[in-house]
Amino acid sequence: MASLPTYQSIHDAYLAQVKHKSDRLMNYFLVSFFIAGLLLALFYDTWLVAIGVGSLSLLAYYSVRAILPHSNVYQYVVSAVLSIFMAQFIYQMHGLFEMHFIAFIGSAILVTYQNWKLQIPLAAVVIVHHAMFGYLQFIGYDKIYFTQLDYMTLQTFLIHGFLATVIFFICGLWAFQLKKLNELQIEQTFEMGRYQEEQLQKKALLQSNEDLKKSNRELDSFVYSVSHDLRAPLSSMLGVVGICETGVLDPFMMKNISFLKSSIKKLDGFIIDILDYSRNARLEVDRQEIHFTDLLTELSNNLKFMGINDQRKVDIRTTVQNGVAFYSDKSRINIILNNLISNGIRYQNPQVPDPFVEIIVNVSESAANILVKDNGIGIDQGNKEKVFNMFYRVSNNSIGSGLGLYIVKEAVDKLNGVLELRSEIGKGTEFIIQLPNLTS
Ligand code: ADP
Numbered sequence: 264m265a266s267l268p269t270y271q272s273i274h275d276a277y278l279a280q281v282k283h284k285s286d287r288l289m290n291y292f293l294v295s296f297f298i299a300g301l302l303l304a305l306f307y308d309t310w311l312v313a314i315g316v317g318s319l320s321l322l323a324y325y326s327v328r329a330i331l332p333h334s335n336v337y338q339y340v341v342s343a344v345l346s347i348f349m350a351q352f353i354y355q356m357h358g359l360f361e362m363h364f365i366a367f368i369g370s371a372i373l374v375t376y377q378n379w380k381l382q383i384p385l386a387a388v389v390i391v392h393h394a395m396f397g398y399l400q401f402i403g404y405d406k407i408y409f410t411q412l413d414y415m416t417l418q419t420f421l422i423h424g425f426l427a428t429v430i431f432f433i434c435g436l437w438a439f440q441l442k443k444l445n446e447l448q449i450e451q452t453f454e455m456g457r458y459q460e461e462q463l464q465k466k467a468l469l470q471s472n473e474d475l476k477k478s479n480r481e482l483d484s485f486v487y488s489v490s491h492d493l494r495a496p497l498s499s500m501l502g503v504v505g506i507c508e509t510g511v512l513d514p515f516m517m518k519n520i521s522f523l524k525s526s527i528k529k530l531d532g533f534i535i536d537i538l539d540y541s542r543n544a545r546l547e548v549d550r551q552e553i554h555f556t557d558l559l560t561e562l563s564n565n566l567k568f569m570g571i572n573d574q575r576k577v578d579i580r581t582t583v584q585n586g587v588a589f590y591s592d593k594s595r596i597n598i599i600l601n602n603l604i605s606n607g608i609r610y611q612n613p614q615v616p617d618p619f620v621e622i623i624v625n626v627s628e629s630a631a632n633i634l635v636k637d638n639g640i641g642i643d644q645g646n647k648e649k650v651f652n653m654f655y656r657v658s659n660n661s662i663g664s665g666l667g668l669y670i671v672k673e674a675v676d677k678l679n680g681v682l683e684l685r686s687e688i689g690k691g692t693e694f695i696i697q698l699p700n701l702t703s
Pocket of ligand 1 (some may be wrong): 602610651657669
């Protein structure tokens with residue numbers, strides 16, 4: 264998605280536009296003033312002033328603008344130049360006083376730059392010109408045309424000065440207010456743009472969340488139906504194998520049948536693990552009250568008769584201390600305990616006479632502490648971290664998919680829990696899990 268322009272960039276672009284348009288306007292005015300000077304020269308025969316002063320003014324303006332195009336110094340120059348044209352016209356028209364209005368036109372067009380300070384050079388030149396030439400004429404110097412009025416007293420000068428200042432002040436104020444107003448508008452446009460962008464992003468996010476949920480649901484039902492379809496023939500196979508086992512078979516066939524049976528179970532375990540993995544990765548954390556005693560009874564009943572080939576039955580002991588209600592995601596806790604207990608059963612130590620798996624659950628207001636302990640073969644130091652990796656098995660002829668502990672770790676993470684493994688080769692294994700109580 265394209266990134267949103269910053270307030271500064273919009274502001275800068277706007278200023279550049281104002282500058283560009285105003286410069287163009289100035290071009291028209293300056294050229295018109297120059298041509299006006301030439302036309303006046305036709306009538307008043309003041310070619311030297313029209314061409315000399317006019318072209319010097321234009322030269323000053325365009326050379327500063329060419330040398331410092333990025334600074335606004337040339338705008339101050341144009342301000343002074345506009346009032347010099349005024350003086351030029353007054354002089355060309357032998358002191359036609361009304362030409363002072365030219366300065367007011369200049370003052371008004373400078374508003375376009377939206378900078379009140381540009382009024383200063385214009386006002387300064389007008390005042391200096393007024394004062395200096397008015398005085399010269401007042402003292403009787405007759406080589407100067409300042410005004411055709413036959414009087415220029417201090418009082419007249421002050422009234423002129425006051426009225427001119429009022430006009431410059433008003434134009435300066437307009438420039439200032441125009442700038443403020445435009446800045447406000449830019450800010451509002453920017454805020455509006457940002458708001459619209461935010462709304463669009465929210466909408467897109469909602470849409471993609473919806474899409475994601477939809478594809479998750481589709482994937483979920485796909486995984487379910489596929490795994491169900493895969494497991495169904497496996498159950499039939501197990502049934503057939505079971506029937507074969509009851510028949511009279513020679514030891515060779517018996518061996519093969521038992522090998523087939525364990526392969527089918529292994530494949531079934533694989534499918535269950537993949538199913539658990541995909542569900543844990545996709546499904547949101549659910550929240551319901553967990554009754555550990557019931558859950559563990561059900562689990563140990565299911566696992567009690569689990570035994571691969573000639574493995575011994577394992578004693579499953581459970582202790583649940585729960586004074587308070589515990590809330591969490593039942594299906595994830597089920598997956599965690601099922602994997603850990605079945606590992607305890609499968610990785611039993613042949614040297615130990617009474618294999619067991621002990622599960623102790625302690626529930627408090629804030630968390631459930633779960634210990635799954637066995638007296639099996641144990642895990643050596645070098646493998647303690649690796650056993651949580653995906654598809655990692657300690658030995659190649661391991662009985663599982665290598666997914667079980669990975670799923671356990673992922674599920675504990677999803678529930679914001681902590682998992683610790685303590686184990687020693689030949690001395691058994693302990694998994695200590697702490698899961699937060701999702702009371703609210
Ligand atoms: P698998 O499906 O192969 O059992 P797991 O991810 O559950 O995969 O376990 C990874 C490896 O960790 C196993 O191959 C096994 O060697 C070792 N392991 C897991 N649990 C135990 C345990 N309780 N006692 C001894 N070894 C274990």
